[in-house]
Amino acid sequence: MAEAHKHPSYMAIFWYLAILTVIELIVIYLPLAKFTIGVLLCALALGKAALVAMYFMHLRFETRTLGWIAITPLVIATLLVFVLLPDGFAVLKTTEDSRKPAAAAPAKH
């Protein structure tokens, strides 16, 4: 009985994951702003990842140490996005600048 309490029904988790995947497939065709769809998809993906980590990987029943280890890469990857953003904007500016003369003189090619 204690065992049953410790590990919730794996089939229930399976159905949650399957349903969330179907919702993801529906979301991309919804008539919403691209940004809203992106936020929704990120939230759904994080929800699915959390279900897998918490129940399939038993993180919910583990010591807190393992939880901290598991959350670290997520923090690092999120920070990495902000580290890459300035680089990205610089590249974008360069490409836009290089496109401007081409637009001004379309007959060149």
Place this chain on the structure above:
Amino acid sequence: MTAATVHSAVHSAVEPAETPLTPQSWGKLGMWIFLAGDAVGFGTLLAGYGAMRATSGDWPNPYQVLGINLTALMTFLLICSSVTMVKALEWLGRGDRTRAIQFLFFTALGGTIFVSLQAYEWSHLIHRGLHINQNPWGATLFGTSFFLVTGFHGLHVTGGVIYLLSMIRYVANRPQAAASYNAVEISGLYWHFVDLVWIMVFTFMYLL
């Protein structure tokens, strides 16, 4: 000193020094640290993908060129194989090694079918002109990042299948189910991680 006394000596030496941070299984802690490192690798690939995409003017709309149906099926397959993995561990916990081996085999089979479908998808896309340095629908880097990220993940699945097959041998060689429980749980952590990464890859590279 026999091996058993060395073992107990080591234990009595370790136990007084235990803190709340000491894990129940050092192997599990080791696997989690490895997975965290691996996750940073995947995180870097996906963040790089995002940066390249955000700064590209002609990035194609992935779900319009990549064919979502097959990939959705692959996602479903990987989720199923995660379920068979937890079932294998559950049977092992109940002392049924035969059932555990059966479910480990199903898990490995799921992984094999996943990689096969990926090979089919790749050959199909390569046939349509998407190469690692060529993309008929816009930015070349789309092809580069697509093959790099899905290939890196496919390599993990392939490694996982080999890992699972070796775990079948491991369980088969140990008459007592309890003797292999910890090792199978650790291999399960790796397998679920591969599933978790695919959830991310599927969302960021196919749907977004």
